[in-house]
Amino acid sequence: MAWRKRARPREIVTQSTLDNAFDRRTFVIGTAMGGVGMLLAARMGYIAIAENEKYELESESNRVNLSLIPPRRGWILDRNGAPLASNRADFRVDIVPERTPDPDATVRTLTNILKLDENQAADIRKRIADGPGYQPVEVASGITYDAFAAVSVRLPDLPGVVPQRGFSRFYPTGPSVGHLIGYVGTANAEEYAEQDRNPLLVTPGYKIGKDGLERQFEQELRGIPGARRVEVTAAGRIVRELETREDTQGDPIQLTIDGPLQDYAARRIGLESGSVVVIDCLTGDILCMASMPSFDPNSFSQGIGRVEYSMLSQDERVPLRNKVLKGLYPPGSTVKPMVAMSFLREGLKPDDAVTCNGGLRVGNRVFHCWQRRGHGRVDMAKGIYQSCDVYFYHFAQQIGMDPIAAMARRVGLGQEFDLPVLSQFYGTVPDPAWKLKKYGREWQAYDTVNATIGQGYMLFNPLQLAVYAARIASGRHLEPKLIKSKTRQRFAPADFSAEHVHLVREAMKDVVNGPGTAGRARLPIDDVLLAGKTGTAQVVGLNLSNGKTGPWKYRDHGLFISFAPYDNPRYACAVVIEHGGGSGSAYPIARDVMTFLFDPAKGMEMLRSFEEQWGGTAQQRLDAKYRAFAAAAGEAVKPVPARDEDIFDQVEAEARLAVRQQESIADKKVDPRLDTAASSGQVSE
């Protein structure tokens, strides 16, 4: 400032004023330099000392990468300790979309390295586009070491790609246990949010149970994750491991299921669509709960591929539906032993008889017996083993619907069981009060008539039919169990008399071993006699189909309930074959399953000869079908819904729709179908 005053008369600039100015200005410059130096030192002190803790933390979080080791999932064991679901060590590649700047290019590169086909690549791209960026998307699992190494080597060019060694869920019997056990998959956004953003759920390679028992027992099976602290470079290369905590495997779940039996039954269903349930009559253990056709849970754990989804969802045999729990069927004549029990309970004598002339007039309609020629004189035993409809029409009208409905509930029909399953449909035991409430119409005599032959409003699932068989076989109030427990509980005797049970057992023995409707169901084992009851259920009105031929959808369901040995029942079995064309499609399966229980070698021998005709085991046929479908569909396959839940919600909705369709023919006239021993030789399998 002082200098400026003097400078204003600018002429007076001399060497000495310039030197003075230089000194002053040099001092100013020096001071400014010093000031900058002080500022820098202060700034450095602030960063290095005041904020040291924060930056040290950030430096550590740079340097140290904490990665979770997904816990090995608990095994699911069968009753003998053999695994139905286990873990297999394998190599896998995942991709974390939000760490990938150019997902398309990355997927293209991976597709080349791993030799994926176009549909698989499209599935991966769709999952990347649909999912939240933090959720890893599986590119491939179970790859060879060479492929794994090829990806690992190129890692610097593939940001966000995680190749690792891990464990994959493995279901040794594949489709045989698909519906029962379910499958695993990566958690979706909702599940991640529900579980408080648990970082385990977005760890590459971690799967949670998506369906069936895998989902039901998620908490037990999950285990505790391990952790690995590693020092990494900025490019993500691991320099060294700092410390590792091993994971703790989840708890195993032991089921009452008999693994080989489950597999056998599933395979024995063959080309048909249906289910087989086997229950231990002493313990209530469910030994087998097979529903076919099914999906392969092994291939679902990668995410449901579009080709696979397309194939399964277009199949009219609904491979995605668990038919044991979510298939409801009119039981047909299989209810007759139960109806007979209700008659006995109401005081009807076993030898009270009626003459069957092939039909009976009820009101203004004539209800036929399946045997148009008539059965002649029919008492209770003959009513059961010959499945005479007229006998039941006649006495049911005398006794009324309410006692029959009460007996149906007593034997477990229409009951929801206390089982660890996600959902079960439990059907309908119709009675006058129910009909009035549901339809606002009075119960009619023909409703009773329909109900006695298991048609009309009656709808049950195969599990209920098996429990029913087990209860009348054992005479005990047996409850089905799916989880094996150490304590064996005795079931209280059901409140029907031993004498009645004996009568019905004898009659059911004659169905198979006497002059009954299922002579071909006789076991090829000398000292074990099978007792059973056939059923054929009409699914559409008489105007649409005769039930045996025509479109598959219109054919009759085939049912068979059984137990063996008849005099000291050990196993009860229910077989339901959808649109099998009659009971002839069901009882050979029950026979072979029972044979397998008593003599596995003999059972397998029969299965092998069948599988030769069918073109392989269930797994082989599913794989072949997949290949054929993929080849035919080419690249024009529609993508899968983004969430697995959507798929199964849709399947369940369709199952409900199927039930409604069945109800719609309930008050139509039913014409009992050929269901016989006399002609059973002609009923093809």
Added chain:
Amino acid sequence: MSGIVPAPIARQPWQMLFPLFVLIAFGALVLYSAAAGSWSPYASSHVLRFGIFLVMAFVLARFTRELAMFFAFPIYAALLVMLVGVEAIGFVGGGSQRWLDLGFIQLQPSEMMKPAIVLVLARFYATLPVGMIPTWRSLIPAGGLIMAPVALVLLQPDLGTSLAILFGGAVVMFAAGLPLRWFIGAGLAGAVLAPVAFFFGLQPYQQKRVFTFLDPESDPLGDGYHITQSKIAIGSGGFSGKGFNEGSQSHLHYLPEPHTDFIFATMAEEWGFVGGLVVIGAFAIIFAWGLSVARASNDRFGKLIALGMTATIFFYVAINLMMVMGLAPVVGIPLPFMSHGGSSMLTNMICIGSLMMVDRWNRRAPRSGLMR
């Protein structure tokens, strides 16, 4: 000085050379660590280059005042021609170019221009009649001398170097005694024109750097990455550092350019606040010596050269340190005497050599001489 030390050695400006050697040695240690504990490729060539350029500086120091006066304009003119040449080759070859390959050596004329602008302006003001200082005659030619290389370097485009040239020139003009109101006026004009220049003059990548500097956390994995990682390195060093060869930020490659632009962060991580003080202190001693040489000089030419050269080195140091500490945008300016790189070492050693030259003149003709 004691009699044990021979006179030619005792005569050297040890108050500057000692901190310089400290910086070089310290730099070599940090480079050793930056190469993951190896003398090659950085540390050994760093020391070797310093040795060569130190000899050059001693040779430079022996130049007489007349020789320096004589060569000032030719050197400037030659460098200007080379800048045009670089531009032309870059135009022909396509894309930006800063190097001129003379066959036996690769020259970066824009770097050499930093000391050259100081030399030529000192030469200009030394011979300008004293009475003309407050007139346009002192401003217009000098302004032309500065703006020609600045414009050429901006075309490369190299904002950092053009700013350094501008800064060196402005300091010499300021010290030459030009009216203060011109500087205030220029400052105001700059404040008005800066936004205009920012939006119309800068390349998009340069604009982005400025935005990033203002808010580095906005994009910690992208453009803010350099600043963020540099601050983490300095901050995690704490008071005494993580220890020699123990810096995780540099060794695991989180810190970009750990051996050039961000060498201070590499150092601070391993040596902490203490190491930072040593570096800043060493530079402070060198600058204080530079300023004292300027003040001790008994003629305008020497004064202006010494001040300008000191300011040029200071500009490097200040901008580099502010950059690594998050106080300035990321501009590619290395830290003198520590960063690995021949070109900046050459420029800075020319500055040191020039200062030693002026120091030598001072001792030949002490300040208490006739000129005063």
